[in-house]
Amino acid sequence: MRRRLAAVLVLATGPALACDADFGRAIAAEGVTLAWRARPEPPPLAEPFAIEFAICGGRPDRITVDAVMPAHNHGMNYAPRLQETAAGRYRAEGLVLHMPGQWRMVFDLMLGGRALRLSSDFEVE
Amino acid sequence: MRRWLVLALALWSLAATAQPLDPGTIAKLLRHGPWPQAAIADPSNRVSGRPEAVAFGRALFVDARLSADGRVACVTCHKPEHGFGDGLKLGRGLAEATRNTQGLFDVRLNRWFGWDGGNDTLWGQSIRPILLPAEMGLTVAQAAAILRREPDLACGYRRAFARSPESVADEALLVDLGKALAAFQETLGGGRSPFDDFRDALAAGDRIAAARYPAAAARGAALFVGRAQCAVCHLGPAFTNREFHDIGVPFFTAGDQVDPGRHQGLRRLAENRYGLLGPYNDDPARATGLLSRQVAARHRNWGEFRVPSLRNVALTAPYMHNGSVASLRDAVRHYSELDESRLHADGDRLLRALHLSEAEIDDLVAFLDSLTGAEARAVKLAPPEPCR
Ligand SMILES: [Cu+2]
Numbered sequence: 035m036r037r038r039l040a041a042v043l044v045l046a047t048g049p050a051l052a053c054d055a056d057f058g059r060a061i062a063a064e065g066v067t068l069a070w071r072a073r074p075e076p077p078p079l080a081e082p083f084a085i086e087f088a089i090c091g092g093r094p095d096r097i098t099v100d101a102v103m104p105a106h107n108h109g110m111n112y113a114p115r116l117q118e119t120a121a122g123r124y125r126a127e128g129l130v131l132h133m134p135g136q137w138r139m140v141f142d143l144m145l146g147g148r149a150l151r152l153s154s155d156f157e158v159e
Numbered sequence: 160m161r162r163w164l165v166l167a168l169a170l171w172s173l174a175a176t177a178q179p180l181d182p183g184t185i186a187k188l189l190r191h192g193p194w195p196q197a198a199i200a201d202p203s204n205r206v207s208g209r210p211e212a213v214a215f216g217r218a219l220f221v222d223a224r225l226s227a228d229g230r231v232a233c234v235t236c237h238k239p240e241h242g243f244g245d246g247l248k249l250g251r252g253l254a255e256a257t258r259n260t261q262g263l264f265d266v267r268l269n270r271w272f273g274w275d276g277g278n279d280t281l282w283g284q285s286i287r288p289i290l291l292p293a294e295m296g297l298t299v300a301q302a303a304a305i306l307r308r309e310p311d312l313a314c315g316y317r318r319a320f321a322r323s324p325e326s327v328a329d330e331a332l333l334v335d336l337g338k339a340l341a342a343f344q345e346t347l348g349g350g351r352s353p354f355d356d357f358r359d360a361l362a363a364g365d366r367i368a369a370a371r372y373p374a375a376a377a378r379g380a381a382l383f384v385g386r387a388q389c390a391v392c393h394l395g396p397a398f399t400n401r402e403f404h405d406i407g408v409p410f411f412t413a414g415d416q417v418d419p420g421r422h423q424g425l426r427r428l429a430e431n432r433y434g435l436l437g438p439y440n441d442d443p444a445r446a447t448g449l450l451s452r453q454v455a456a457r458h459r460n461w462g463e464f465r466v467p468s469l470r471n472v473a474l475t476a477p478y479m480h481n482g483s484v485a486s487l488r489d490a491v492r493h494y495s496e497l498d499e500s501r502l503h504a505d506g507d508r509l510l511r512a513l514h515l516s517e518a519e520i521d522d523l524v525a526f527l528d529s530l531t532g533a534e535a536r537a538v539k540l541a542p543p544e545p546c547r
Binding site: 079080105109111113114130133 | 509
């Protein structure tokens, strides 16, 4: 009985946990929270890496991930491969940030016909 | 007493010439090392690192039998005394090539090969000149026939690949030639340079050792990672981000043709049978193929070329993909006087004419010169021992 209760509790709080406890960077807008981390962390300069992220408060029909360098007006030379690894959890592979400076990770979500862009800025050196 | 005076004078002159670098600059300079980098075998090439394949590849590299007129070998264009370039504006084999010959020191570290990155493996890049009409000009069948016919080549092949060339199809034989050539080229380390000694002295906090580095080169190094922003592209231990940019070098070639650079490289990559995603990758898991799958074409790729490494760059004049820049001084001037209107409209918003003073140009050239070491200057190719 105790064990079953614990399981129910974990289920209830699971998504919320996924969006803050073990992910370093969280972005929230319009009731949706997206938390992401780089693999390895911090994102390396000019070397391939992956990101893992979790989305809470909505289940998108479509997601695209890109990284851009606003000051230089360019993005990456690679389009990362995206996989859903568990419900609401994703992994994108094949990112390369090929210059030092400020980068912006951009997540475009389609949530039942509504487009939502979430982005987060970080430094690479 | 006299001796003390001499010592004091020596220390004073040291302090006068070697301006102390600020901690931010030192931190940036440290990122251009350590050097050399560890050698790792290429999983896409089963003979990478195998001594028999290195020996066979070395023999092939200097062998003119692998050309249509029997006179052109890899070494015709990739000469040891020019950092394995040729000192010419454009490569010259059976005819004139459309691009400048690239040097081959530390080529194993590349992610993309050629000025346009049309190859993603060293072995694939090594097959290309054998088949190009302007370079060595053979067909696949001709290359395979030469290998089977010449006893010393067949012998080298058997040792490197542990099978007889008679049992292997033409294209697979050609690919194996590329893999042996790659195994050899992986051993072309460019060695250490005066800059590496300086960088390691800074890392160790050894000011006496750091002061042996010429003061002009030290000022040039600070400019390189500082105001001149060269290290935004020429970054890390190999002085390249291994990607592609347009720095405003004209891309017109002889007879009003244009060289589309990376744009064409990506097309060639997609059709390339001799790459990580093709049938000849020896790694069933294709562990190194991720970026070849995920690479994406962009508008700005037109007129972009690969950022070259700057190690041993003093040996490989003239410069740029079309050999249009004669000297390191002219290369620095190019950045100083950059024609911003020449840069692609949707290209990098990063490059600006630097308007360097003559003294700053001298310093940057002194720094670039210090990236070439004694080992690279002295390198020679031992004559191959024919296999019997
Ligand atoms: Cu940039």
